[in-house]
Amino acid sequence: MSDLITKFKTLSISSPALSREQNAFNTQWQSVLKSGQVEQQLDQMNLFLRDNTFLVSTLQPTETDVEVFEAVLPLSKQLVSSTKDVKDVYAKYRHVFRWVDYLQNLLAVPSGDQLTLNHDLELPREII
């Protein structure tokens, strides 16, 4: 079990009973994670997180959020640091970054390991 999962389990966040639809979301993201497809599904994840606060469509994070977060955090840092057009990356993955930011603070990820976000950056309006 990873350090972040251990840390998550110590937080007083109850595991809700999942509906059929939420169980399907859980399977979807576990499948993406276990088959090594997180990077390829980042666009889908952003789209999903546009309409849902967390990956299983729950009101609070689940272990699946934390497991996927472990894979997404380094990817997000790489995306932000490896482009000259930061604004474009922020705009494209704004919902993923919002989710990463929430989880890195919830899980008290050390500041040196965190994704550093410029919260003052003005982004173009999202067209849905």
Place this chain on the structure above:
Amino acid sequence: MVAQVSFEKENGFSSYFNYSSNLKVALAIEYATKDLKIQINDDLKTVQFVDQIQGQEFTLFNANAILCYAMNDFTGQDSEEFHFSESSLESFFRQQEVPQEHATVCVQKTLDNYLTSLEEPMTSLKLITFVNAFTLDPEQIIARFPTFPEKIKNAIVLAAKHTPRSSKNFKH
């Protein structure tokens, strides 16, 4: 409301990925619970399941999740079998060149440890493992199970009908 499901028709992925996704979608149609009515949407070119749940759109893009949802069976997802099926078998499908010797060994391991029978009633996990192994090495699976259950046979026919043909690494 009738749910809509579509098959993978894009050629951007390997034919292994296309075929395994489509076979899972076809199995979802065959094994869906009685309360779930599913229609095939031929206009979409990628795997997607769309339904309306309490007035809101419910969408899935992952074939494993579609199969589990259709069967309303989410058991075994913390198991070693699910982990093996995803990280050892399914991870091959995203590669353009599958190392066949390695794949054959993995399918042998699947048959020895997990896929020991194809008797009904099937679970979603058993079907996912079956599809992943069958996609990688159909000869080995057919040698072990010369006769498939009727629903699996129907799904294989349906998946073949909806999967684009490719001259590269396509064995079905």
